[in-house]
Amino acid sequence: MPPRKAAVAAALADPSTLRRSSRNSKAVAAPEEAAAVIAAPPAKKAKVEKVKKGAKKGKPAKEEKEEEEEEEAGEEEKKEEEESKLPTPVGTDAEDVSATVAAEAAAVEEPTKEEPVANPNAVLQLGDALPDVAVLDHAGVPVNLHTLASTTPTIVIFAYPKASTPGCTRQACGFRDAYPEFTASAGVAVFGLSADTPAAQLKFKEKQNLPYSLLADTEYKLLGPLGAKKTAKGGITRSYWVVKDGKLVTMVIGVKPEVSVEKALAEVTAE
Known part of the structure; x- marks a missing residue:
């Protein structure tokens, strides 16, 4: 009988040998399975990154930059369009704001000037005319x-x-x-x-x-x-x-x- 068939026949004849072989195979396999489980997430992440890189790799860098600039420009236009629909408050222009601030500062710092009133008790000086009184x-x-x-x-x-x-x-x-x-x-x-x-x-x-x-x-x-x-x-x-x-x-x-x-x-x- 060939050696391989002889080994199989011996194993079938002694069940305990078969059980020991089964346990050993499981014990050996257990660490490999654990390693596979632990290593699974990095493998999956690497795969995702590989997919992303593959997606970018499909287009030239110049085209990708142009697309990004177009997206940013589109967002800016959209924002300006939304702001243009709002009522423009008075003095939002830079010059208007400056003028408004200057006017307010002048109103606060400089009190309203009144026309000078002649002081009846002021002493005349040489060269002055006499008071117009009777x-x-x-x-x-x-x-x-x-x-x-x-x-x-x-x-x-x-x-x-x-x-x-x-x-x-x-x-x-x-x-x-x-x-x-x-x-x-x-x-x-x-x-x-x-x-x-x-x-x-x-x-x-x-x-x-x-x-x-x-x-x-x-x-x-x-x-x-x-x-x-x-x-x-x-x-x-x-x-x-x-x-x-x-x-x-x-x-x-x-x-x-x-x-x-x-x-x-x-x-x-x-x-």
Whole structure:
């Protein structure tokens, strides 16, 4: 009998041998099967990657890049189309936004500018015109020196603290005595000025026989701008002014009664 057939016959004759062979074959096979199970996932992943690579490999790299760029461009166009359907808010343009921001900043940082208002208490300077205001004279008649200056070449004004007081009487009488010299030239007018009432001025004028008008500036409409108002509450600093051709040419604040007469006369007769 050939050797192979003899081995098969022996195996069939002894069942235990057959069982041992079966167990051994399984024991040997078990590690191979386990290795196969463990290695299965990597094999599957490798296969997937191989498929992907195979798919890319089928096209040139240039074509693939062009397709990717086309897809990106398509997505951008789609996004722009969707945005264009939305209402455009005011100021979305770069220039509009800049203008809006600048306007808002200006509105916040810069307060609304108002037209300058003339300050009634501002002191006049040489070369300025007299305030365009009217005050009552000793007779209660309104007198506007600003208007008078347009027709009278030279105006002399002297201010005194209070009518009928000693120093003010000396000052007023000094201008009374020099009045002919002041008016020797045509176009010269002299005015006394204080915050007394028209009635007090009239009494003072009549008692001292003053030839010129006395102005009752009870609201300091002239005394304030001329700089003779002593304090915010009132009071007068003895002063004098000379106005020529509508402009203030001489302004002396704080002067003695007799000196005011002498210097004012010198200014008028200097020419």
